[in-house]
Structure formats: structure tokens, C-alpha cells
Amino acid sequence: MAKTLYRKLVDAHTVAVLDTQNVLLFCDLHLMNEYTSPQAFSGLHQQSRGVPVPGQNVAVVSHVIPTHPVVHRIIEDPASALQASNLKRNCERHRIPLFDTNDRLQGIEHVVAPELGMIRPGMVVICGDSHTTTYGALGALGFGIGTSEVEHVLATQSLVYRLAADMRITVDGALPPGTTAKDLILAIIARIGAQGARGHVVEFAGRAITALSVEARFTLCNMAVEAGARGALIAPDATSIDYVLARAPDLAAGAWRDAALAHWATLCSDEDAMFDIEHRFDAGEVAPHVTWGTSPDQAIPVNGRIPSPHDATDAVGRQSAEQALHYTHLAAGASLLGTPVQHVFIGSCTNGRIEDLRAVAAVVGSRHVAPGVRAMVVPGSGAVKAQAEAEGIAALLQAAGFEWRQPGCSMCLAMNDDVLADGVRCASTTNRNFVGRQGRGAITHLMSPAMAAAAAVTGCITDVRSLS
Structure with a gap:
């Protein structure tokens, strides 16, 4: 049976089929921040559970941190400081890597993870933040989860996942001078509405999409959630694969690289795959949006x-x-x-x-x-x-x-x-x-x-x- 890229990723990560609408999904990478993880760790500790795969969890202090131009940052707000210190203590307890307040590579989780080579095509990546859809730019299924789900992932590296419907948004033509991926996604959301992709994972396709840089694709996938999308995907191509390989020293050469490239080549929707909803746009008609x-x-x-x-x-x-x-x-x-x-x-x-x-x-x-x-x-x-x-x-x-x-x-x-x-x-x-x-x-x-x-x-x- 022909499959969409979304269904290929879900099927490859399904540990067990629970019913017609739900599966137990394995998660390759779980990202955490300081404000959606405290209750999850508390629940974990109350049940005397550990984190069996700490290396597939990464934490970043990003939301509450001050950005004043100082050499050494201190979080002055007591509640925010407590969130950050709790995250550090929990990460140390469970041996989870942490980009803390004054780490030189600290930043926003959805910027840090791909630029450090953590995101690869074909992965399932989850985080207690709705803009995890960003990673679809590299052909990875990313989506946000709630605090109770964060606890479940910490304990099992898996998630009870409700299947989404498929949507494809095809954008042909070329963006005019002065117009960017941000303008394109604002134009798309304006047309289909804030709930236009509700319950769907969106696959972006078309000549205008393949012409985008990886960073522009991040912008596109990041904001797909503002149309209600549960995920966003762009099939990996030479542009995204080159981006990943430049940040993946473990794939510099040899059998691992060959196997990865062979697998990534299969990560596309089959030619006759069916989508529940299809939209088409002409990039040439897009102007700067506000x-x-x-x-x-x-x-x-x-x-x-x-x-x-x-x-x-x-x-x-x-x-x-x-x-x-x-x-x-x-x-x-x-x-x-x-x-x-x-x-x-x-x-x-x-x-x-x-x-x-x-x-x-x-x-x-x-x-x-x-x-x-x-x-x-x-x-x-x-x-x-x-x-x-x-x-x-x-x-x-x-x-x-x-x-x-x-x-x-x-x-x-x-x-x-x-x-x-x-x-x-x-x-x-x-x-x-x-x-x-x-x-x-x-x-x-x-x-x-x-x-x-x-x-x-x-x-x-x-x-x-x-x-x-």
C-alpha cells in the first residue's frame, strides 16, 4: 500500500498498535526545557522511577532566562531561578545532558538541537513545546507534548500517540524579491485559517519549497502549528542532507554514512500516496505579510x-x-x-x-x-x-x-x-x-x-x- 512520509515515520517507530487510532510510539529524542519538565520529574520520583535512556533526552534553559548583555547571567526572579535550578538538579540525578544558563552553546531548544547535529531525517522528536514541529524541515517528525506525556517519555522513551490525518501543501513558483519563508507561512495560515490544519500533519512540497534553504524551512515548519497542525514535514533532499552531514561527525564516512544515506533516500511520500486534504499555492503571488x-x-x-x-x-x-x-x-x-x-x-x-x-x-x-x-x-x-x-x-x-x-x-x-x-x-x-x-x-x-x-x-x- 502506498504511504505518505508521515505514515512511514509513524510505522517505523510504532512499538505496539493500541487500537485503530492510537499507537505506542518510540521517541528517538526528547528535548526538555525548564518550565514544562518540573511536574514530570516530580511524578517520576513519586513512583520511584528512573530514566532508562538518558542519552536520548536533552535539556535546555531557554524560556525564563534573562537576555541582558552581561558576561555571567543570573536569573533574578525567584520562581524562574527555581525552575532552572530544579532542571539542573534533575538532569544531574538522571545523567541527562543540559545546556544550562551560562553554557556557551545555550539557546532556544529548537535552534540548539539541529545546529548541533541532534536532528536527523527519519527521527521522531518530541518536546514539551508546541514549536517542535520545526524539525520537520529535516524530514523528522517533531511535535509538542504535555507534562504528563513528558513523564511517560522519561520513564519509557515512548509515548501513547493518537494518529493524525495527512495534509499536503504544495507551493510552486518562486518567491519574489523581498519575500521570505516567513511571508509564505503567514500567507498560508491567513488563507487556510488558524484551525485549517487541525488534526493533520502537513507535508510541504513543490518547487518553491525545495528552493528554500534549511533555515527558511525551519521557519515554515515552525509556524505550521499556528494553523493547528500536529506536525510538519519536508522530505529530505540534498539541501537538508548536506546540512545534517555538516553537523554529524559520526557520519563523516564509512558504513554508518552509507546506511544513513540509503535510509534517508526512502523518506518521501510514495507517488500514489493519498492525502486527506490538499492545498496548492503559487509562491510568485506572495508579498511581504504583516x-x-x-x-x-x-x-x-x-x-x-x-x-x-x-x-x-x-x-x-x-x-x-x-x-x-x-x-x-x-x-x-x-x-x-x-x-x-x-x-x-x-x-x-x-x-x-x-x-x-x-x-x-x-x-x-x-x-x-x-x-x-x-x-x-x-x-x-x-x-x-x-x-x-x-x-x-x-x-x-x-x-x-x-x-x-x-x-x-x-x-x-x-x-x-x-x-x-x-x-x-x-x-x-x-x-x-x-x-x-x-x-x-x-x-x-x-x-x-x-x-x-x-x-x-x-x-x-x-x-x-x-x-x-
Whole structure:
């Protein structure tokens, strides 16, 4: 029977079939952070259980960590400090590798893991964080899990898993100049909706997808969850395989390499595999996108007009649009161009990689951050930070008036001390623009790194294409 890539990965990791909808799934790698693991470890200890495969679990302190530009970081908030110290104690007890607060390779889990060669095609990777879908860029099935599931994985390296349906999103054509993978995924979410992929694992395919760099693919898969997807996949090709091999010294040569390459070549959907839902997009029609509301699907081309709530097809959508416009202090029919911003945030697991920072530097050039704007750049990891400094990106951005910070999740979710004040409008490269996401009453406009850089130097939402 013909199979999709998703079903191939699930079948290869199924320990036992529990019923028609559920399997016991083996997990190749389990990532942890400081805020979703404490209760799981407590449950483990109450049952006097250990962690049988500690080497297939990795922990990172990322969400609560401050990103102030200091040499030695200290988490001042007592509750956050307790989360970090508990993670360290639990990792030491169970011999689990940890990238702690001041580890030079510390960063956001979804940036650290692939750049250090932990993610390989064909793996199942799980984490107590919804943006684990990121790893689909390398042909690995990644998805977020809850705290009780974290405990189960720690104890058994397996998970009771409910099967998802298959969706394929094919994108042909080529992205126009000034348009990026971030714009593409915002356009996709805007069209299919925040629940458009609910219950599905999405496979991205088409000429526009294969033309993307691996880092751009990370952005695409990272935000698939904002359409309700339970996972995202891109079949491994020469681009992704070269990325992995460059970070996998154990596969430099010999039988292990040959076996890996032979297996990875099978990781694609069969030609006649059936998908439950199919969507098609033309990349050539995608313009730079910006969100106008309080959900990632409330996005429009930067040169478009904010839709009217009356355009919604149902009462729920109409109410959501009305509430979003009230929260963001915007009006239906208005243009976003020229909307003043007081803050710019560049970073996160969506857009905190070296390619993103290069794009920012290219836009900034000899320009300077506009008066009245506070602009922050937070690298996704210690390795990204070091590379940006070596390439001169950090110096260029600092000279332009940007704050150059330490790695971490930072202002993506206001779980640390990088929090916006009520009413502050922020151009952000993050993945969510929910009410209060970056601070109570703060207003978030999601956009690409290039678009955020344009906002920083002009002081308002700007079409980056107008600066070239």
C-alpha cells in the first residue's frame, strides 16, 4: 500500500498498535526545557522511577532566562531561578545532558538541537513545546507534548500517540524579491485559517519549497502549528542532507554514512500516496505579510487593507475580528503602512538563526534605528551569537542602535524580564501575536526579519521592498 512520509515515520517507530487510532510510539529524542519538565520529574520520583535512556533526552534553559548583555547571567526572579535550578538538579540525578544558563552553546531548544547535529531525517522528536514541529524541515517528525506525556517519555522513551490525518501543501513558483519563508507561512495560515490544519500533519512540497534553504524551512515548519497542525514535514533532499552531514561527525564516512544515506533516500511520500486534504499555492503571488490582529491567521500583505469583520463567514470569525481590531487600535479598511512602532524584536525559534540576522544586517546597512524606537536582537543560540559577531553583524547592528543581547526565548512570550508595557506596538519576528503575548496590553505585529529591520530604521511598518 502506498504511504505518505508521515505514515512511514509513524510505522517505523510504532512499538505496539493500541487500537485503530492510537499507537505506542518510540521517541528517538526528547528535548526538555525548564518550565514544562518540573511536574514530570516530580511524578517520576513519586513512583520511584528512573530514566532508562538518558542519552536520548536533552535539556535546555531557554524560556525564563534573562537576555541582558552581561558576561555571567543570573536569573533574578525567584520562581524562574527555581525552575532552572530544579532542571539542573534533575538532569544531574538522571545523567541527562543540559545546556544550562551560562553554557556557551545555550539557546532556544529548537535552534540548539539541529545546529548541533541532534536532528536527523527519519527521527521522531518530541518536546514539551508546541514549536517542535520545526524539525520537520529535516524530514523528522517533531511535535509538542504535555507534562504528563513528558513523564511517560522519561520513564519509557515512548509515548501513547493518537494518529493524525495527512495534509499536503504544495507551493510552486518562486518567491519574489523581498519575500521570505516567513511571508509564505503567514500567507498560508491567513488563507487556510488558524484551525485549517487541525488534526493533520502537513507535508510541504513543490518547487518553491525545495528552493528554500534549511533555515527558511525551519521557519515554515515552525509556524505550521499556528494553523493547528500536529506536525510538519519536508522530505529530505540534498539541501537538508548536506546540512545534517555538516553537523554529524559520526557520519563523516564509512558504513554508518552509507546506511544513513540509503535510509534517508526512502523518506518521501510514495507517488500514489493519498492525502486527506490538499492545498496548492503559487509562491510568485506572495508579498511581504504583516499581522493586523491577535491571531497569526489575521495577516495581510503589507500593501493591503485590513479586512472588515463583516467579511467573516461566521459569527465567531466576525467577533474575533472585532475584538482584534479593538485590542490593536486599528480600523477595518485601513492600511498598515506607516503605522508607528515603538519596539522591534528580532529573534525566537522562528527567526533567530544566522540567516535571519544576515537578512536584518542587509536591510540596515548604514541606516540607524529611528528615534523613539527600541530595537532588540536576540540570537537563537550561543553558536548563532558567536557566528554573527565573527561576521561583523553584531557590530553593524550595535552601531545602528540595536541592542545586542544574549541568547534565549526573550520577548517571544514574556515569560522572562523582556516584557513590553501596555500599549506598546512591536514589530516582531516571533510566531504568535496573541493578546498579552509580549506583555499585558502590548500589540504584536508578526513579520519577517527583513520587514522588522525596515520597521526599526523607519519607525513604522514599512514595505521592505521600498528600501532597496
